Amino acid sequence: xxxxxxxxLLFASPLLLHAxxxxxxxxAYAMDVTPEKFPxxxxxxxxxxxxxxxxxxxxxxxxxxDDGKTKLAIVVVDSCVIPRxxxxxxxVLAEKKTGIPAANxxxxxxxxxxxxxxxxxxxxxxxxGYVEFLTKKIADGIEKAHKNLMPAKLAWGVAEExxxxxxxxxxMKPGVKNLDPFGGDTDKVKMNxxxxxxxxxxxxxxxxxxxxxxxxxxxDDKPLALFANYSLHYVGDLPPLSADYFGxxxxxxxxxxxxxxxxxxxxxNGTSGDVNNINxxxxxxKTKPGERCRLVxxxxxxxxxxxxxxxxxxxxxxLKVATKEIELGVRKPTAEELKRAEAILEKAxxxxxxxxxxxxxxxxxxxxxxxxxxxxxxxxxxIGGRAIVTIPCEVFAEIGIRIKKTSPWKTTCVVSLAxxxxxxxxxxxxxxxxxxxxxxxxxxxxxxxxxxKIEKAIGELMQDExxx
Numbered sequence: 001x002x003x004x005x006x007x008x009l010l011f012a013s014p015l016l017l018h019a020x021x022x023x024x025x026x027x028a029y030a031m032d033v034t035p036e037k038f039p040x041x042x043x044x045x046x047x048x049x050x051x052x053x054x055x056x057x058x059x060x061x062x063x064x065x066d067d068g069k070t071k072l073a074i075v076v077v078d079s080c081v082i083p084r085x086x087x088x089x090x091x092v093l094a095e096k097k098t099g100i101p102a103a104n105x106x107x108x109x110x111x112x113x114x115x116x117x118x119x120x121x122x123x124x125x126x127x128x129g130y131v132e133f134l135t136k137k138i139a140d141g142i143e144k145a146h147k148n149l150m151p152a153k154l155a156w157g158v159a160e161e162x163x164x165x166x167x168x169x170x171x172m173k174p175g176v177k178n179l180d181p182f183g184g185d186t187d188k189v190k191m192n193x194x195x196x197x198x199x200x201x202x203x204x205x206x207x208x209x210x211x212x213x214x215x216x217x218x219x220d221d222k223p224l225a226l227f228a229n230y231s232l233h234y235v236g237d238l239p240p241l242s243a244d245y246f247g248x249x250x251x252x253x254x255x256x257x258x259x260x261x262x263x264x265x266x267x268x269n270g271t272s273g274d275v276n277n278i279n280x281x282x283x284x285x286k287t288k289p290g291e292r293c294r295l296v297x298x299x300x301x302x303x304x305x306x307x308x309x310x311x312x313x314x315x316x317x318x319l320k321v322a323t324k325e326i327e328l329g330v331r332k333p334t335a336e337e338l339k340r341a342e343a344i345l346e347k348a349x350x351x352x353x354x355x356x357x358x359x360x361x362x363x364x365x366x367x368x369x370x371x372x373x374x375x376x377x378x379x380x381x382x383i384g385g386r387a388i389v390t391i392p393c394e395v396f397a398e399i400g401i402r403i404k405k406t407s408p409w410k411t412t413c414v415v416s417l418a419x420x421x422x423x424x425x426x427x428x429x430x431x432x433x434x435x436x437x438x439x440x441x442x443x444x445x446x447x448x449x450x451x452x453k454i455e456k457a458i459g460e461l462m463q464d465e466x467x468x
Contacts, residue, residue, distance in 0.1 A: 027148030028225035028264035031141030043124035044113030062145040084420030093139035108418035114240035151219040157307035162209035169204040181360035187434030212413035223259035229413035231270030248297035271400025317384030329447035363441035392420030
């Protein structure tokens with residue numbers, strides 16, 4: 001005799017046998033990561049700077065999503081560049097606190113040039129006390145966001161803001177010599193050339209004007225968080241310590257949405273390795289400190305709100321994550337190049353290094369000690385049928401544009417400086433043109449074909465069964 005339960009299954013409506021569609025939950029939190037001790041090293045230039053206070057607070061802006069089966073976390077930190085070991089340590093701590101697998105956590109840096117040094121580059125050395133502090137704060141921020149999980153709904157959108165992005169690498173007219181710090185003069189492009197120079201020919205690459213947005217609302221339709229992605233290096237008219245225009249964006253978008261105090265606005269850095277906010281064809285406008293940050297942030301925030309204004313919010317959003325680790329070669333100096341660098345440093349012994357030649361001599365000595373290969377982590381997150389791709393470099397705009405065009409998903413954004421830091425990522429063609437972004441240093445050391453290998457690996461990752 002059949003049990004009552006068996007009979008119920010036999011005659012039940014087929015609709016009742018299907019599991020209910022997953023309903024998304026979301027939690028957000030902006031963790032203050034402003035250092036507690038001053039003075040502190042600030043990187044972002046050839047020479048080290050010391051900050052004695054904070055102009056505005058720094059944050060690790062955290063968003064956690066849960067579809068009932070998979071949890072993931074997205075964190076964007078007000079920092080210039082963050083090494084992989086710091087991010088990996090924060091992920092392990094966060095996994096212990098929340099159960100979110102480390103592989104399902106995305107951590108990226110905004111690339112503000114007015115934050116404490118956590119990666120040694122040029123003449124700035126990592127502040128080890130702040131490294132430990134930041135690692136714990138990132139994990140704590142993820143834990144706070146996880147505890148805030150609540151029923152939510154999501155919408156994706158894309159709009160364009162072309163007026164704030166300009167390629168900063170310029171082809172110069174024939175006959176113009178561009179000196180590099182290694183004694184050469186064969187560069188065909190110049191980074192940040194003199195404005196309105198008669199020697200300017202044309203930009204060496206494109207820009208990506210798209211503002212890609214993931215908007216998160218509560219079940220009762222209140223703004224909970226907004227994650228945006230824009231390919232602009234930084235603005236840089238606020239004194240350290242500062243979150244730069246990324247922090248101003250967070251406040252601006254909250255105001256435009258009339259959001260409550262717990263709302264978290266998040267702006268990630270897209271593929272901006274060769275893009276900044278300077279129109280080299282025009283004379284510089286006179287502005288007060290912070291004015292340009294506000295103008296840019298307001299423009300991007302306006303576009304972000306526009307991007308999702310008419311989009312339909314969904315509650316049945318599946319979450320999927322896949323990662324892939326690849327090995328890439330390191331560009332090492334020759335014995336002759338190393339000998340030249342050591343001689344330059346010997347002459348400068350006993351004083352602070354001055355000029356690009358001396359600074360890059362030190363970088364040459366440092367890079368000579370690097371391993372021949374490094375392991376780079378790539379990651380793809382699919383959220384409600386839209387994708388976030390991550391690359392741990394300062395990625396050139398043309399690479400991001402190509403990834404978006406070849407993506408199998410309707411909407412894709414590329415987050416740079418994510419899950420590690422391995423310097424600039426020019427294409428082989430851009431390497432051939434030379435210029436600052438290609439000069440071998442701890443800020444640019446991957447093999448010439450690194451972008452080709454990364455794009456190939458991302459293409460393979462996009463077809464991964466874990467994302468289907």
